[in-house]
Structures are given as structure tokens and as C-alpha cells.
Amino acid sequence: MFFISLWPYLNTIDPTASATFFGIITAVFSLGQAISSPLFGFWMNKAKTIRPVLCFAFILMLASNGVYACTEFFPQHQRKYVMLVARFLTGFGAGDMAVIRAYSATASNIKDRARAVSLVTSAWVLGLVVGPGLQVIFEPFGYPGFKLFGLFHFDMYTAPAWFSALADLLSIILLWTIFVEEYAGILTDEEKNSNKSPSRKGEGRMRGYSFLWEGTMTGILFMSGSIARIIGPILVSTLFEHYGPEATWGLQIGVISITILLWIIFYSKIVPLETSPNLNP
Template sequence: IDDNATSSFFGFAASGSKLAGFIFAFVFAFWAQRSGKLKGALLAGRIITLIACLIYICIEFVPANRRFVLALCYFLFGVGFSTSPLLRSYIAEMSSDENRSSAYSLTSAAMIMSIIVGPVAQLSFHSVTYPGYELLPNIRIHIFSAPVWFATITNIIVILIISFLFVDVSADSKDDQTKMVLSIDELKNQYRRLRQLPVSWILVGLILFEKCASILAFASLTVIAGPMMTVIYAFTGEQTVIIMAICQMLVGFLAFSLSLSFIFGKLGR
């Protein structure tokens, strides 16, 4: 798409996407906490992701320096995906102790399915090399854009679901007194309440550390795998996409199997 895009630039763009996800996870969490509702933040995240998809699809309209536009898309993808923690808080509110592990497993399975669908789309279009087929003037579908087309369709569906079917618990079961005001005193009160909970904080810390370590490993591999394949092994862009798609599918199937074991094998109970 842009011959001037180097492996280093791809690494910076991917890192920027992760950084955007890290920063805006706090922004959306602050938004949801102050408003007492999740719907607005979730909807904003999906709209931002849809905008990134549309920019990516319309990349052919940019005559030069397309790599910077693609970097912007990566950044917006990271912003949109940073709303994922809000779904976990929603599950914690909606589920009970008996079905919470299954609810979280279903959510994890859904996220893993999104990891699998992208590579499947790319492999389905592996023979459609760039520039691919022109659907409309400067609107093309090829091996690089196929997952984005799928993401565009699914984002439109999700936006409609959130707009018309999503029930915000905060709007129905909480009053204005439950909305916290960020202050030193409030933070101290929250800390005291947390200290009084009958929870093994060592175990909580261990789980958080494991979560951070696993996400760090996955994020690092996704950032350096592409540049390593193109620089060290001299693979073309299409070859790199196919290899990474196959690896991502294998990881997705393994993770999906683990999630199903929690749902049907009752491992979390």
C-alpha cells in the first residue's frame, strides 16, 4: 500500500496502537465512572473503530504518504478496543457468583472468535493480492483489507445492538448518590472498603501479574513478528500476512478450546 513503509515504521505504528489502548482505557473508565453509565463509552469506542475501518478502506484516495494514514488507523483501532474492560465490569454487575465464570468465558470466547475471524478472512483472500478488486472507484478489497471489511460490518451491527438493545444497569438500578466524585477522601474511602473485603489480595495480585505478563507477551509478538519476517527472512508482505494469519488462527483455536472448557467443563466453579 505504501512502498516507503519500513518494518520499523510498522513497529512504531503497532506500538502506538497499544499505547492508545492503554491511555484511553483509563479515559473510557473515567467517563463511565463519572456518568454512571457504560452505554455512552461503549458506543463511542465502536464508532471510533468504525471510523478507523472506513479510513482504512478509503486509503486509495490518499495519493502519497499513506503509511501515516495507516498509522492513524492503528491508533484509532487501539482507542476503540480500549473499551473492552468496560464489558468485564458490565458482566461483573449482571452475573451472579454461580454463573460469573461462564459469563466471562463466553465473553473471552467471543473476543477469541474475533481473533480467528480476521485471519480466516485474510486466508480466504490469500490469492487476491494487492491491489485486488475494485468495488467502487478507489474502494478495493484484497488480502490486506479483507479483515477490515469484516470489522466494518460487525462494528455496524454492534453499534445497532448497543443503541437499541443494550440495557445499562447503572441507568436502572443506581441513583445519583452512587456516582462517585473523584477526591482524595473518596479514594481513601474506596481503599478502606477494598481492604475490608474477604479477598485474598495476594491471589488477586498474582492474577493481575499473570494477566499483564500474558498480554505483554502477545503484544510484543504482534509488534515484532511482522518486521522480523520481512527483515530477517525476507518474506513479502503477502507471505508475512499469511504466516501470521495461520499462527493467529492456531492460537485462537487453542484459546477458544480453553474458554469452552470453562463454559462446559465448569473449571471456574
Template sequence: MSSRYSDNGSSSSQEARAMERAPLMAPHPPKANQLSIRTTSNNARNINIMVLTVFLSSIGFTLMMPSMYGYLNSVNPKYGDRYNGWATAIYSFGQFVASPVFGYWGNRRPTIEPVVFSLVIALIGNALYATCSSFGQAFIPMIFLARFLVGVGAGNVAVCRAFASEKSDISNKTQVMGKMSGAQGAGFVLGPALGFGLTYVHFYIGSLPVSKFTSPGYVSVLLGIVNIIFVVIFFRDQPSSVTPISSPVVQSINSVQDEEVVAIKKPEGPEEDRLAVYISIYLFAVVISIFAVFESIMAMMTDKYYGWGPRANGLLMGCSGVLSLVVFFAISTPLIKKFQDRKMALFGFFNLFIALLFLASYDNGPFNWEKGLPKWQLFIGAVFVSIGYPISSSMMYAIFAKILSPKQQGTKMGWLTSGGSLARMLGPLWATALFVDVADDVLYLTCAGLTASAFIVLCIFYKRLAPHSDYINAQIQKDQQQQQQDDMSHDDDYNDYIENYNTTPHGGSIYVRDDDLSISQ
């Protein structure tokens, strides 16, 4: 009995001493907008570094595309036709394997660890790519290993997406994920353009040749070093929670200030809907597969119908890429908040479906409606692809990020990235088989049917793809906290007014109304 009273007395005395040490007039807490600005600024800087990482990783995927075929043929004229497809696919296989691993790592450890490690792996792969011609008979195994390592390094995209999703709330998540998608799209567009410019490079560093074949590897090494420097110097992740101070006085003062140094502790809620997760991965894989088919078959198709070479194809793909970048940019602006993610995704799939109908030639088989593929039909199809792909891919990123529990998204973001990598790896293989061995109209109509299936699945499970309840609860909590801070700010203004009035030499009487404060002399 005495022990219990003794403990209570000790606790009361500690609280009393804490209250005595607390200042009588505690400084006013920072205004809500000041806290928001500082928190938003820190998160925005970290997210932008993740966006930079995704951008440079996308460049690494496409930088070698214009010259890798020639690189293989420079060692053996038969290597290009035999191994180019496999050298391209093995990159996606590396990303497919590594994405869930890095995502899981990002859940368990600080984000910077898997990001820096993956960048180092990619740097080693790019350096090996630049020098693998010196391995003689082992050239093919070395170039496969190099592309695999670069693909493994690209698995950090899962970590970057998870971080950006976790550091954004439901009010700006679509905008943030749109920025992430735009960075990836920009890398896919600028990578081949930069690779084409490197085809004019030829000099030596000592005994090492820097040619149109090896320079993409060396440039990727430099970009990787720059990326590592930016991450190490400027990336400052914040812990998710802190242990509160037990003193009620100090705790009440610091409760408003905690947002300045830590993110709000994520609410504990139910796990995400697993069926919605799998459906989202399927829908995302359809988007990536359709775009991979468009990229891989376009040159073969234009050569077949128009006899176009790399310059004309580059112009077509460049114009399509510019249009896609414009759409990506629009999605990354606050304008996108006016539209629902799922409705925008349906709109994106509809555009892809229309594009594939235009790209089919209808000149053989059961159709035989036209001779060849008119150029106007090709251009319209390319326009619809350039609009549909950025919308559907960005919206699927946003939908997936919102249906996940906000606590730890790394592993499941790895699943999404692996699904896209698998589609990017397999899509060109079956598309080439259909184009060469069957007919291009069968190919594009098959792709149109695949897109239609995605549209129907999205309609059927429309409600299942709604945001996770934790995001809704967190937004309600955030609005309530904002209201409380606004009320405190109003009380502070009122107290300042009273203090100023009491110190005025003229005196006067105070009339207080609900909507105004005034003095009558």
C-alpha cells in the same frame, strides 16, 4: 414542644392514610424463581451484547493481519519490512491509552455511552484504513492514524469486562469471564481466516477500489455498524439502586419485588487489595506476552526449519485456534465451577511452561542436543500453548474481577487491559530481537523463565488473590433472602391449603406435621 408532637402526629397520620389505602389482601409477591428468571434474563442479554462487542473488536485486531504487509508494499516495496511491525504495535498502543479512560467513563456514566463512542471511533479508523492509499505521500501517517483509532476503539473491552463482572455474582463470575475470554479468542482465530478469504476480493464501488487490501477496512466498518445497532436497540442497563417508598406497608410489599427492576445495591465494604491488583496485572501481562511471542515468531521459526509458507502456517495456527476455542467453551460452562480459579490458573501457567520447553530447539549454544526442531516437538508445544493460554488468561480475568471491589470496576479493568496491550505491543519486539540476533532456544527458555516466575508469584501470593470480602457477604445475603422467600412461599402454600379446606363441603379435621399436611375425613 407542640411542634414536635405536631410533626409526630403528622407522620403518624400519613402512615395511617397509607395503610388505609393499601389493600387488605395484598397480592402474593412473585415467586423467587420468577424474579430470578427475569433478572437473570435481563443481565444475560446485556452481558451477551458485551460479549458480542468484544468478539467483533477482536476480529478488528486480526482481520488486517494477512494483508496489511502487502498493503504497505503495494504503495512502496520497502514499506512492508520497515513499517509493518509499527503498524501492528500502534493498535495496541491505542488500546493501552484508551482502556483506562473508557473504564473511568463507564464508572461515572451509563455503560452505553463509552461503548457507542468507542465503536464510532473504531468505525472512523477502519474507514480511514480502507481509503488511506488515496492520500499519496501521507499514506504511512494515515495508516498509522487509522490503526491507532481502531486500537482506541478497542479500549471498550475494559468497559465490557467491567460490566460483565459487575452484573455477575461470585457463583457464576468465572463462567461469565470465561465466556468473555472465549469471545476474544474466537475473534483472534476467525479474524485472520476472514482476512485470508478477503484476499480474493477485487471490485469497485464508483471510484473506490474494494481489493484484498482495502476490503478488511470496509468489512470492519459494516461489522461496526451492526455492533452499534445491537447495542442501541437491545442493550438495556439497569440502575444500581432506587429510593425506597417510605410507607412501611408498601415498602414491605415491594421489598421482594425490587429485584425485578433493579440490581441489589452493592454492599459498602473495604477497597480492594492494591498489591493483589498489581500482581494480577503482572500475571495477566505474562500470559499475553507469551501468546504474542508464539503468534509473532511461529511463522519465522517454521520458515527457518521447514520452509513453510502461509498455507502450512495457517493450518497449524488454525488447528491451535480450534483447540483453544474448545478449551474456552469448556471454561464458559458450569463445569468450571467445580475448580478453584487460582488452582486452574496455576495449571494454565504450567501448560505454558511445558510448551515453551518443547518449542526450544536445543541445537546451538550450551545445549546442542539436537539438529533443528523436530516437527513432533513443535506440535506438542503448540498443543500445550493452545491449552495453557485460554485457561490462564480466562482465570486471570476471573481472579482480577473477584479481587476488585464490586462497586465500580471500570477504571481498574482498564488497567488490566492496558497491561495486556503493553505486553502485546512489546512482546513481539524483544522476541524478534532475540530470535534474529541471538537464538530461538534462548528466546523460548527466556519465556519459560518468565512463565516460571508467574507461577512462583502466584504461589507466593495465593491467599492475597482471594475474592473480595464484599462478594462473600453478598452471597451470604443472597442465600438469606432466598431462604426468606422460600419460607414465604411455604407460608403461601399453607394458607392456600387452609382456604381450600375451609371451602370444602365435606369438612374434616386437619393434622399438621413438620414435613407434611394431610386431611382425615
């Protein structure tokens, strides 16, 4: 939500921070996400539930957003490092997206799985698009703004962080009060041991083996994408600081061109998704 104001905020509270260090701050978010995504997925698979995983992630993001908003409480020479740690922990908590996607796949049947996963992905992308735009709402507060309870700074730079912390708190409440965790087509331990379970005749019964490591594999997929987002900000900020904007534009144009070229070359090798919506009992 506050990515747009990240550099102005850093430059305001610590004018000595360089563009390269800002690139590192941007990259550590993805580093945290790359580390936590497979860990959260593994935790989900072992615990066989996503509620404690998501709760931990939300609490971590709530705390780190609070630390980000309170960066000015630290001495000036420490502020950029405090922001670095806060963004790393926020990214670590953001690794819960791998768990959410894995759950959307395991909580839906084959007929609705594509729709369920696409809705979750759309909600995530919508947040990425709308979130930075909300920065406009906080512009009227200006800087230094005012103090909450006579202690916490509330201005156009810290307000998005406080708003994000409030959203994390609301997510925790909804997680434990409204959210109902259900899975489709996977036998529970009680069902496996029950004599009333349906017949396995024909050996076509779906037992959910394909989902045993769904969370971990989705986490690894997210980790691979996060690695690219770690390298990108550092590389772009370094190029911008030493060679100006033309070098960064050239890099982006080159990456896009290579991506399109590879898509054209390997288009015939892309395997279409084929699933059968019918499961034999």
C-alpha cells in the same frame, strides 16, 4: 481481522516502508488500547452506564477502519503514516473491551460471575482466533480487485477493513435496539431514596461499593497488558530486520522459558479464589 494482510498491504502501497516501521504500526494499536482502557473505564464509572462508551468506541473503530481501507487515496509518501494513525485509532476504540469485562462482572451475581466473565473472555479469544482466518475468504478478490460505487477500492487487503466497519455498524445498531443494560446487586439512586427499599437490618446488605471503580481498575489491568504488546512488535521487528528470524525465535523461547520458570517458583504463593455465593439480606 486483517492483521495477517497488514504487512503485505503496507508493502504493496508503500514499498519504502521498513519492517521496523511495520512493527511501530503494529505497536500503536496496543498503545491506543493502553490509553483508552482506563479512560473508558473511568467514563463508565462516572456515567454509570456503558452504552455511550461502547457507542463512541464502535463509531471510532468504524471510522478508523474506513480510513485504513482508503489509505491508497493518499500520496505514497503519506500512506504509511495514514495507516499508523488508523491503527492507533482502531486500538483506541478497542479499549472498550475493559468496559465490557467490567460490565460482565457487575451485571452478574456472585454465583454466576465467574461464568459470565469467562464467556465474555471466550468470545473475545474466539474473535482473535477466527478473525484472522476470515482473511482466506477475501483472497479470491485479489489485488487491485474492483471499486465500490466507482470510488472505494475493494480487494483482498481492504475487504477485511470494510467487513470490520460493517461489523462495527451492526454493533451500534444492536447496542441501541436489543441490548438491555442491567446490574445485579447494585442500588440505583431511586432505590436508595425510596422508602420501599428492603431493610438494612444486620448491615449485610450489598450496596455495590466493590463496583464503584470496577471499570477503571479493569481498564488499568488492560493497560498493563497493552504496554507489553507495545514493546513486543517494535523489538521483534527490529531484531528481525537486523539479525534475521533466529534472533526473534530465541527471544520468544526465552520469554516462554522465563514465564514457566517464574510460574514454578511462585506456584506456592498463588492465592486461590474464594468467594461465598450466599449473601445475607
